[in-house]
Amino acid sequence: xxxxxxxxxxxxxxxxxxxxxxxxxxxxxxWQPSDLQSTTLRHSHSAVLAQRGHAGDAFASQxxxxxxxxxxxxxxxxxxxxxxxxxxxxxxxxxxxxLELPPFRQVPPPKYGxxxxxxxxxxxxxxxxxxxxxxxxxxxxxxDWRLYKLAAH
Numbered sequence: 153x154x155x156x157x158x159x160x161x162x163x164x165x166x167x168x169x170x171x172x173x174x175x176x177x178x179x180x181x182x183w184q185p186s187d188l189q190s191t192t193l194r195h196s197h198s199a200v201l202a203q204r205g206h207a208g209d210a211f212a213s214q215x216x217x218x219x220x221x222x223x224x225x226x227x228x229x230x231x232x233x234x235x236x237x238x239x240x241x242x243x244x245x246x247x248x249x250x251l252e253l254p255p256f257r258q259v260p261p262p263k264y265g266x267x268x269x270x271x272x273x274x275x276x277x278x279x280x281x282x283x284x285x286x287x288x289x290x291x292x293x294x295x296d297w298r299l300y301k302l303a304a305h
Contacts, residue, residue, distance in 0.1 A: 164203035219295035
């Protein structure tokens with residue numbers, strides 16, 4: 153799930169012209185939306201709030217997430233696949249449904265011209281900032297972790 157936070161951040165938070173991997177990683181660490189996927193599942197506009205909240209919890213002003221309600225609603229879905237990587241999800245969806253879905257296409261995010269955001273990784277954040285990012289995301293997103301467990305079954 154840490155990869156989803158990394159991917160969402162890289163897609164939504166435009167790098168500054170002088171951002172290095174170190175400074176962009178520090179910006180990621182300051183960005184702390186709670187339960188990013190669960191909150192977005194509850195209300196899709198929450199993704200916009202997460203994109204605009206460049207520091208702290210973008211959802212702090214929102215009503216508290218009722219995790220059990222989100223999990224109950226998600227349990228009624230026939231297919232749940234929460235991912236940080238779209239291509240494997242599409243492959244699983246093709247397999248589960250038998251549908252012909254669009255093939256992979258590398259399309260740059262519409263928000264970016266140049267430069268592309270620096271690469272970020274869980275290991276790189278640990279090496280550069282001494283932060284266990286997986287542990288941090290687990291603390292920020294307990295409902296998301298429960299949603300992942302539900303999706304794994």
